[in-house]
Amino acid sequence: MKFDTPAGTNPIDRLVVVGKATDRIDGKYKTTGTAPYASDWHDPAARLAYGYVLGAGIAKGGIADMDIGRAKASPGVLAVVTAGNAGKVDRGAFYVARPLAGPDVDHYHQVVALVVAETFEQARAAAHLIHVSYVEDKGKFDLAAVPDKAPVPKPGEFGGPTETEQGDFEGAFAAAPVALDETYTTPDQTHAMMEPHATVAAWDDDRLTLWTSNQQLNWGIRDLAKTLGIPKANIRMHSPFIGGSFGGKGTILADAVMASLGARATGRPVKVALSRPLMANNTTHRPATIQRLRIGATRDGRITAIGHESWSGNIVDGRPEAATTSTRMLYAGPNRMTRLHLAHLDLPEGNAMRAPGEAPGMMALEIAMDEMAERLGIDPVEFRVVNDTQVDPGNPARPFSKRQLVECLRTGAARFGWDRRSAVPGQVRDGRWLVGLGMASAIRGAPVMKSAARVRLEGDGRVTVETDMTDVGTGSYTIIAQTAAEMTGLPLDRVVVRLGDSAFPESPGSGGQWGAASSTAGVYAACVKLREAVATRLGFNSADAVFEDGQVRSGNRTVPLAQAAAEGPVIGEDAIEFGDLSKTYALQTFGAHFVEVGVDADTGEVRVRRMLAVCASGRILNPKSARSQVIGGMTMGVGAALIEELAVDTRRGFFVNHDLATYEVPVHADIPHQEVIFLDEVDPVSSPLKAKGVGELGISGVAAAVANAIHNATGIRVRDYPITLDKLLPDLPGAA
Template structure:
C-alpha cells in the first residue's frame, strides 16, 4: 500500500480501541518473569556453551602476540576465538567500529578474544589466562584538545549536513540590537540499559540463528551478513523482548558477531553477554559536544540571526552528533547558520542514543534562549512564542504538517503555575532551599519508514499479527494489537501479536521515533488486505462493509467474523510505503517542559520538586504507554542535567566510571511525580493512523528546563553539564 496523500476518514477513526489507555498486552509476562530475553532462550538452544569476551587493555596501538595455550588447556574450554582464527571480518553498514581487534586496537576494551567453555565460570577463568602483548600508541582522547583540528563530517546515510546557511548570518548578527554568544558543553553519556548486549548463536549447517537483543532486525541481518561474509538469507534473528535499547542496540555489535564465531568454532550453540564494563567502553555511547550558540535579536525580541556550531568526536569512520538539528527548525529568524565539526578520537564509538541531535542540542539551545530572554527583559515563554514559525525556517515554502508549540507552552504555563515563577533569580527561599522554575521547548522529528506485516484470521475469530518489529519496552505489542483490533472489529483479547523474528515481514524496527507510526501503518495495510479477503469470502462489498464487535455487516446482513475463516485460515499481508509528503511538509513533534527545583543554599544539593511535559505528537494510540515513554524520557533528561557523565581518563584513554556504581543515573529518590499532557492532534500527513512517535520527544529539552530552573533558583548560570554542586558551591555563599 502506498501512502502518498493525507489520510481521510478510515476505520481507525472509530477509536473504539485505538486511543484508549489499555494495559500492556505483554505486561503480565514481564512482571511474572514469563518473557524470555535474549540470554534466557534456553529452550531454543539446548546445551549452549558460554562465551566470555576479553577486552583490550590499551586504548590505541597494536597486538604483538596473543598466547592462548593456557586458556585452551583450561577445564571446560571448547574454543578460543581471536583475530588469528576468526577469518576475514568486515564491518556492518550502520556502526563504524570493528567487532574484533587485531592487529590494530581501535579503543579500550575492544574485544581481542572470546573464550568458549561449558560454564560461564570456566570461560571467565580461562580468559584470565590469555597473555596479550601490546605496543601502545599515542591516542586522542580529549575533545577540547582536538577541537581546533576537527573537520566537517563527510556526507552519507543518517548523516546530517555539515553546514547550512540562510541569508547573511554574520552581517545580521553584527547589526543586532541585543546579542548572545555563549559556549555550552555536554559530556559522553552511556545508554545504561538494564539488559546487557547479549546473544545466543547456533548453526545448522550454513544456517545461523541468533537470539539477540536488537532494535532493528533487518539492519542486524544485513550487518551480520556483511561482517561474517555470508548470505543474508542464511541468517535468522530472533528478538521478542528487549530490556532497553535507547539506540545502543540499533543493530548487531560484538556480542552477536563473537557468539556466531564461537558457535562455529565450538560446534554447539554459544551464549554471550557483555559484562558491564564492556557496556561502557566496548559498545556505543552518546558522544560529548562543545556547542557555540550566537543569537541576535531586535530590542523588541524578534530573532534576526541565529547560529549554532557544534563539535563532537568519534573513531575513524564514525558520525557526528547532530546537535544543530533543533536550531534548524525550532525558531524563526531570516539569517541562519549551523556548522558541525568532527574530531577523530580513539574512544569507543559514539552513535545513536535517545533523540540523537535534539537531546544534546537542546541542552544548549534552550539555555541560550533563556539567556537572551533575560537580556531582552522578556519572559522566557513570551520570547519563544514571539519567535514561533509555522513554516520550515530553512525552506519557507514548506509548512509544518502540525505545529502546536505555542499551545504546548501556554497550556503548560497555565497548568504549572508559571505566573508564580520568581521574577528575580535567587529571589525565593523555602527555609534553607532556594527554589526556581525553568522552561524549555521540545522538538523531535516524526519520520516514517516502510513497514510490513502479516495478519491471520482463524476459525475461532482470533487475529494473529506477525512482523519483525521489536518492543524495547515502548509498548509495540500493545499498540500493534490495538491497531489490528480496531481494523478487524474485534476485542483486544482476540488479537495475538508476534514480534521480533526475521521470518516475519520486514518492519521499520524500533528507533528514531519512527517505530510506532511506521509499524502500526504496516499492520493497517495488512489488515486492509485481510478485510478484503474476509469480504470476498462472505460475498460482501469491502468498500461498504463494517467490522465491529466481532461482526461483519453489509447490505443489511451481519455475519460473525470468524465464519469467514470456517473452512480455511485467511491471511492478509502488505507493507506501507510512503510518497513525498515528508518533503512537502515538515513533520515534527513538539512539546514544552517545565521544572521546579530546590537548591540547598549552603551545600548546593539540587532536588527536582516537580516536572511537567506538554506534548503535541499526532494521535496518541495509547495514552498509557505514551505517558510511560514521556516520563522515561523526562527521567533520562534529569540524569543528563544533574548527574550523568562518562569521565574520560585522558592519559590512558578510557571511561573510568564504567559500571552502574560509578556512572550515576536517577533513582526513585531523585524523581518526583511527573505530569504529562497530550494535546489533541491528528496529523493526516503522518500515516493512516494520523499518529507520530513520542519516545524521543520526552527527553528533548528536559535538561535545559532543569538548568534554567537552577539558574532561576540561584542566579548561577552553569553551561557545562552535568550541573553538580561543585559548579554552584563557589557562588553560593554570596547567594545564601
C-alpha cells in the same frame, strides 16, 4: 499500500480500541519473569556453550603477541577465537567500529579474544589466563584539546546536513541590537539499559540463527551478513523482548558477532553476554559535545540571526553528533548558520542514544534561548512564542504538517503556574532551599519508514499479527494489537501479536521515533488486505463492509467474522510505503517542559520538585504507554542535567566509571511528581493512523529546563553539564 496523500476518514477513526489507555500486553510476562530475553534462551538438548569476551587493555596501538595456550588447556574450554583464527571479519554499516581487534587496536575493550567453554565460569577463568603483549601508541582522547583540528565532514547517512547557511548570518549577528555568544559543553553518556547486550548463536550447516537483543532486525541481518561475509538469507534473528536499549542496540555489536564466531568454531550454540564495563567501553555511547550558540535579536525579541556550531569526536568513519538539528527547525529567523565539526578521537564509538542530535543540542540551545530572553527582559515563554514559525525555517515553502508549539507553551505555563515565577533569580526560598522555575521547548523529528505485516484470521475468530517489529519496552505489542483490533472489529483479547522474528514481514524496527507510526501503519495496510479477503469470502462488497463487535455487516446482512475462516484461515499481508509527503511537509513533534527545583543554599544540592511535559505528537494511540515513554524521557533528562557523565581517562583513553555503581542515573528518590499532557492532535500527513512517535520527544529539552530552573533559583548560570555541586558552590548566595 502506497501512502502518498493525507489520510482521510478510515476505520481507525472509530476509536473504539485505539486511543484508549490500555495496559501493556507484555506487562504480565515482564512482571512475572516469564518474558524470554536473549540470554534466557536455553534448550537442554542443544548442548549450549558459553563465551566470555576479553577486551583490549589499551586504547590505541597493536597486539604484538598473544599467548592463548594456557587458556586452551584450561578445563572445559572448547575454543579460543581471535583475529588470527576467526577468518575475515568486516564491520557493519550503522555501527562502524571493528568488532574484533587484531593486529591493530582501535579503542579500549575492543574484543581481542573470545573463550568458549562448557560453563560461563570456566570461560571466564580461562580468559584471565590469556597473556596479551601490546605496542601502545599515543591516542587522542580529549575533545577539548582538539577542536581546532575538527573539520566539517561530508554529510552522513544519518543526521542530515553537516553545514547550512541562509542569508547573511555574520552580518546580521554583528548588527543585532541585542546579541548572545556563549559556549556550552555536554559530556559522554552511556545508555545504561538494564538488560546487557546478549546473544545466543547457533549454526545449522550454513544457516545462522540468533536469539539476540536488537532493536532493528533488518539492520541487524544486513550488518551481520556484511560482517561475516554470508548471505542475508542465511541469517534468522529472534528478538521478542528487549530489556531497554535507547539506541544502544540498534543493530549488531560484539555479542552477536562473537557468539556467531564462537558457535562456528565449536559447532555448538554459544551464549555471549557482555559485562557492564564492556557495555560502556566496547559498545557505543553518546559522544561529548562543545557547542557555540550565537543569537541576535531586535529589542522587541525577534530573532534576526541564529548560529549553532557543535564539535564532537569519533573513531575513523564515525559520524558527528548532530547537535544542530533542533536549531535548524525550531525558531524563526531570516539569517541562519549551523555547522558540525568532527574530531578524530580514539575513544569507543559515538553513536545513537535516545534523541541523538536533539537531546544534546537542546541542552545548549534552550539555555541560550533562556539567556537571550533575560538579556531582552522578556519572559522566556513569550520569547519563544514571538519566534514561532509555521513553516520550516530552512525551507519556507515547506509548512509543518502540524505545529502546536505555542499551544504547548501556553498550556504548560497555565498548568504549571508560570505566572508565579520570579523574573529576578534567587528571590524565592523555602526554608534552606532556593526555589526556581525553568522551562524549555521540545522538538523531535517524526519520520516514517516502509513497514510490512501479516494478519491471519483463524477459525476460532482470533486474529494473529506477525511483523518483525520489536518492543524495547515502549509498548509495541499493545499498540499493534489495538490497531488490528480496531481494523477487524474485535476486542483486544481476541488479537495475538507476534514480534521480533526476522522470518516475519519486515518493519523498520524500533528507533528514531519512527517505530510506532511506521509499524502500526504496516499493520493497518495488512488489515485492509484482510478485510478485503474476508468480505470476498462472505460475499460482501469490501468498500461497504463494517467490522465491529466481532461481526461483519453490510446493508441488512450481518455475519460473524469467524465464519469467514470456517474453511481455513484468511490471510492479509501488505507493506505500507510512504511517498513524498515529507518533502512537501515538515514532519516534527513538539512539546514544552516545565521544571521546579530546589537548591540547598549551603551545599548546592539540587532537588527536582515537580515536572510537567506538554506534547503535541499526532494521535496518541495508547495514552498510558505514551505517558510512560514521556516520563521515562523526562527522567533521563534529569540524569543528563545533574549526574550523568562518562568520565574519560585522557591519559589511557577509557571510560573510568563503566558500571552502574559509578555511572549514576536517577533513581526513584530523585524524581518527584511528573505530569504529562497530550494535546488533542491528529496528523493526517504522517500515516493512516494520523499518529507520530513520542518516545524521544520526552527527553528533548528537559536538561535545559532543569538548568534554567537552577539559574532562576540561584542566579548561577552553568553551561557545562552535568550541573554538579562543585559548579554551584563558589557562587551560592549563602544562607543569609
